[in-house]
Amino acid sequence: MSAADNQLRIPDGAVDDPKAFEVARVWVAHGAEHVTLRFDAWKKPAAWGIVLADLMRHLVNAYEQDMGLDRGATFHQIKTGFEAEIESPTDRPTGSVV
Numbered sequence: 001m002s003a004a005d006n007q008l009r010i011p012d013g014a015v016d017d018p019k020a021f022e023v024a025r026v027w028v029a030h031g032a033e034h035v036t037l038r039f040d041a042w043k044k045p046a047a048w049g050i051v052l053a054d055l056m057r058h059l060v061n062a063y064e065q066d067m068g069l070d071r072g073a074t075f076h077q078i079k080t081g082f083e084a085e086i087e088s089p090t091d092r093p094t095g096s097v098v
Helices: 045-069 071-087
Strands: 026-027 032-038
Touching: 045 071
Parallel strands: none
Antiparallel strands: 026 032
8 A cells, every 4th residue: 555545635625726735744654753844834933823723623523523522621632732742742853844
């Protein structure tokens, strides 16, 4: 099986928009995260805070819809994990802008 077989689908709202573009891709390979970012999608880095918060809410929705988990508890667990990782990182990102 190739990596292409493991890619997520493009969201419906982006398929028919000629101005749509991807801003982040996160893969798990060889036991580690591998990330590609279009970091310059927004001029102000604070915009990424909005993206991260929105992503968290999408995760909460998914856990509720697919597994029936409580929204509040799920939100708290994700937030707790995020804060723990911010305070005490489990790894140090490497790589460069290409």
